[in-house]
Amino acid sequence: MLERLGHTVEFPAGQTCCGQMHWNTGYQKEALPLVQRFVDQFRDAEAVVVPSSSCVAMMKDHYPLMAEQLKDETLKAELKQLLPKVWEFSQFLTDCLGLKDVGAYYPHKVTYHASCHGLRNLGIKDGPMDLLRNVKGLELVEIENLDRCCGFGGTFAVKNPETSMAMLEEKLGSVLKTGAEVCTACDNSCLMHMEGSLHRQKAGVHTIHLAEILAGEEAGQ
Amino acid sequence: MSRIPLDPATSPAFPKAAKKSLGDQQLRRNVRHATDVIQAKRKRMVEERDDWQDLRESGSQIRQHTLRYLDQYLEEFERNCTKAGGHVHWARDGKEACEIVTRLAREAGAKEVIKIKTMTSEEIHLNNALETAGIMPVETDLAELIIQLGEDQPSHIVVPALHKNRHQVREIFKQKMGLKDLGDTPADLAEAARSYLRHKFLTVPTAVSGANYLIAETGGVCIVESEGNGRMCLTLPETLITIAGIDKVIPLMDNARTEVLADEEGRQTLHCIRCGACQNACPVYRQTGGHAYGSVYAGPIGAILTPQLQELHHAESLPYASSLCGACYEVCPVKINIPEVLIHLRHKVVEKQTKGLGTLNPEAVAMRVMAYIFRSEARFRAAQKFGRTAEKPLVNREGWIGWLPGMLGGWTQARDLQAMPDETFREWWEKRDKKEGRNG
Numbered sequence: 001m002l003e004r005l006g007h008t009v010e011f012p013a014g015q016t017c018c019g020q021m022h023w024n025t026g027y028q029k030e031a032l033p034l035v036q037r038f039v040d041q042f043r044d045a046e047a048v049v050v051p052s053s054s055c056v057a058m059m060k061d062h063y064p065l066m067a068e069q070l071k072d073e074t075l076k077a078e079l080k081q082l083l084p085k086v087w088e089f090s091q092f093l094t095d096c097l098g099l100k101d102v103g104a105y106y107p108h109k110v111t112y113h114a115s116c117h118g119l120r121n122l123g124i125k126d127g128p129m130d131l132l133r134n135v136k137g138l139e140l141v142e143i144e145n146l147d148r149c150c151g152f153g154g155t156f157a158v159k160n161p162e163t164s165m166a167m168l169e170e171k172l173g174s175v176l177k178t179g180a181e182v183c184t185a186c187d188n189s190c191l192m193h194m195e196g197s198l199h200r201q202k203a204g205v206h207t208i209h210l211a212e213i214l215a216g217e218e219a220g221q
Numbered sequence: 222m223s224r225i226p227l228d229p230a231t232s233p234a235f236p237k238a239a240k241k242s243l244g245d246q247q248l249r250r251n252v253r254h255a256t257d258v259i260q261a262k263r264k265r266m267v268e269e270r271d272d273w274q275d276l277r278e279s280g281s282q283i284r285q286h287t288l289r290y291l292d293q294y295l296e297e298f299e300r301n302c303t304k305a306g307g308h309v310h311w312a313r314d315g316k317e318a319c320e321i322v323t324r325l326a327r328e329a330g331a332k333e334v335i336k337i338k339t340m341t342s343e344e345i346h347l348n349n350a351l352e353t354a355g356i357m358p359v360e361t362d363l364a365e366l367i368i369q370l371g372e373d374q375p376s377h378i379v380v381p382a383l384h385k386n387r388h389q390v391r392e393i394f395k396q397k398m399g400l401k402d403l404g405d406t407p408a409d410l411a412e413a414a415r416s417y418l419r420h421k422f423l424t425v426p427t428a429v430s431g432a433n434y435l436i437a438e439t440g441g442v443c444i445v446e447s448e449g450n451g452r453m454c455l456t457l458p459e460t461l462i463t464i465a466g467i468d469k470v471i472p473l474m475d476n477a478r479t480e481v482l483a484d485e486e487g488r489q490t491l492h493c494i495r496c497g498a499c500q501n502a503c504p505v506y507r508q509t510g511g512h513a514y515g516s517v518y519a520g521p522i523g524a525i526l527t528p529q530l531q532e533l534h535h536a537e538s539l540p541y542a543s544s545l546c547g548a549c550y551e552v553c554p555v556k557i558n559i560p561e562v563l564i565h566l567r568h569k570v571v572e573k574q575t576k577g578l579g580t581l582n583p584e585a586v587a588m589r590v591m592a593y594i595f596r597s598e599a600r601f602r603a604a605q606k607f608g609r610t611a612e613k614p615l616v617n618r619e620g621w622i623g624w625l626p627g628m629l630g631g632w633t634q635a636r637d638l639q640a641m642p643d644e645t646f647r648e649w650w651e652k653r654d655k656k657e658g659r660n661g
Contacts, residue, residue, distance in 0.1 A: 011647070011650050013598060013647070013651075014598040016594070016595040016596070016597075016598070016601045017591075017595040019595070021591075022588060022591070022592060023564065024545060024564055024567070025567060025571070025588065026540075026564070026566075026567030026568045026569075026570055026571035026572075027568075027571055027585075027588045027592070028568045028571075030588055030589060030591075030592035031592070033592075033596055034592075034595055034596070037595075037596065116544070116545070116546035116547055116548075117545075117547070119547075120546070120547035120548075120550070120551055121547065147548070148504055148548075149504040149544050149546035149548065151504065151544060152544060153543065153544025153545055153546065154544075154545070155541075156541065156543065156544045156545070157631065157632060158628055158629060158630075158631035158632050159236065159538075159541050159631065160235065160236045160239060160505075160541065160542060160631075161236075161631035161632070161634045161635070162236065162239060162240045162243050162634075163236070163239045163243065163505055163508055163509055163542070164544070164631075165634065165635045165636075166243050166249075166508040166509075167504050167505070167507075167508055167544070168635075168636075170508075192638075192639070193636065195639065196632070196636030196637050196638055196639075197635060197636045197637075199621060199636075199637040199639075200623075200635060200636055200637045
């Protein structure tokens with residue numbers, strides 16, 4: 001999709017994990033070296049596009065504090081340069097490029113789930129829905145209680161499985177009520193969580209990342 | 222009528238307690254309904270103000286300032302309260318606070334005391350202390366009365382009986398007040414409570430209250446209430462004993478608050494004005510209700526306050542009782558960044574649990590192994606390959622995993638997991654580059 005828009009895309013092969021799982025579970029020491037790794041992999045990019053809002057929130061909200069903890073002045077300075085160039089995927093399209101229509105085709109009934117970190121930490125509001133409204137063939141149906149968590153929460157889902165499931169159950173009730181065939185979001189983790197239960201229930205509804213919808217093209221183009 | 226109070230020292234860990242609450246469908250319906258109603262009202266009020274964010278900011282500043290100069294404000298309060306005819310007593314912890322209150326009530330010759338809703342008294346288990354001393358506490362806040370008569374526990378700091386609906390309240394009143402015919406409309410229930418309490422207000426000369434704020438400038442106690450029962454407690458009795466934590470800007474009781482204040486990252490917890498907005502907004506609390514938190518302070522604020530008041534001796538599961546969705550921070554009127562404090566406390570829990578032999582606990586080992594993998598491209602690639610092979614026995618014909626062992630079993634209790642794809646993004650990308658003659 002990015003190439004279709006005329007961009008050159010690179011995938012630094014040395015990238016691994018942003019460290020969110022470690023950091024948010026309390027394993028700070030284990031997460032710290034991953035900051036330097038991220039900077040090393042991406043420092044030369046014009047823009048870093050990340051298809052996961054919670055990873056971006058991790059970087060923007062915590063990396064500067066982590067560099068502070070490491071008492072690493074060089075790292076701090078590099079982050080100051082690099083972090084403004086880090087974009088969550090939908091924000092890259094809407095805010096950095098100023099796009100609402102990326103020329104996509106996806107002939108399905110779709111609902112959008114607002115991932116918490118995208119919504120609250122990054123301020124992603126109407127952008128993804130604007131993008132979806134401009135997808136040819138796509139019918140967007142809005143979900144009730146858009147700002148309510150799906151219950152994933154990283155290790156929360158395995159540390160508190162019953163509570164996580166109760167939250168998921170309510171969220172999926174809202175998804176199914178829309179009558180959508182597909183639920184999309186800017187975070188694969190929420191989608192994996194929802195898909196896990198939709199599959200178990202054989203609900204016939206699937207989840208798909210926003211990027212996959214926006215990458216869709218009409219046959220013959 | 223003695224209740225066993227919620228106590229973090231004896232309560233089961235959150236996941237276990239939550240499981241019990243989640244099985245109570247009536248409770249969950251009540252909590253969902255009540256928090257929906259309160260949230261909708263809050264939203265209406267917030268929308269009326271275009272300066273809401275400014276108000277939050279100034280609320281946050283006031284709390285920060287007061288806690289910074291807490292020593293001075295405490296002394297100022299003591300001076301002004303004494304000047305106005307009050308007596309200020311200082312208690313190091315809950316036990317000492319209970320002893321002081323009991324002694325004062327005894328000195329006043331009290332056989333009974335009437336009480337305004339005070340969560341601090343619940344925190345320190347004051348009712349049990351009074352009962353042991355032969356003094357009967359009578360709750361006069363409608364919700365606290367329901368809790369006391371129902372031999373129950375408060376589940377919300379502002380709306381303690383939020384987990385009960387009016388039909389359940391009627392049953393409690395009917396049984397404990399000996400009323401045969403009682404309707405369940407709000408008017409019926411309020412009337413029953415009024416008749417029951419009026420006599421107490423007029424005959425019991427000693428009262429115990431909490432405080433929403435203590436005002437250093439005047440030495441006064443500020444209480445916000447909506448029923449009128451609080452006002453009667455404050456004005457009718459001859460003796461009024463007010464208990465407050467030192468974080469109420471002017472408190473009298475420490476109970477580990479000084480330690481919380483000393484922690485740079487955790488101290489914003491003490492900004493809390495006990496408004497309950499975070500509880501109403503929390504998707505976890507919405508499902509479990511308050512009792513699962515094992516303390517009078519439930520919901521997001523409880524998840525950060527209780528472990529700190531317990532100095533992490535107890536309640537280590539509470540910082541993990543959150544999906545970190547941030548709804549609590551969004552609504553907090555004094556801008557306590559609860560998710561950040563939760564993460565901070567999780568770090569402290571991990572540090573404590575991985576000491577000595579704790580380094581061998583399965584979670585810590587798994588975390589270290591993953592961190593080791595994430596530090597190298599070669600190891601990351603190898604791990605992806607290994608994962609695909611290792612998961613094979615668990616993957617069904619459609620490419621899904623329905624059962625996982627150990628810690629991960631929490632996932633597959635009610636969710637499936639898609640198996641890793643035959644080709645990772647990385648492999649697909651590299652193949653594509655090669656085909657197109659690019660080298661990444």
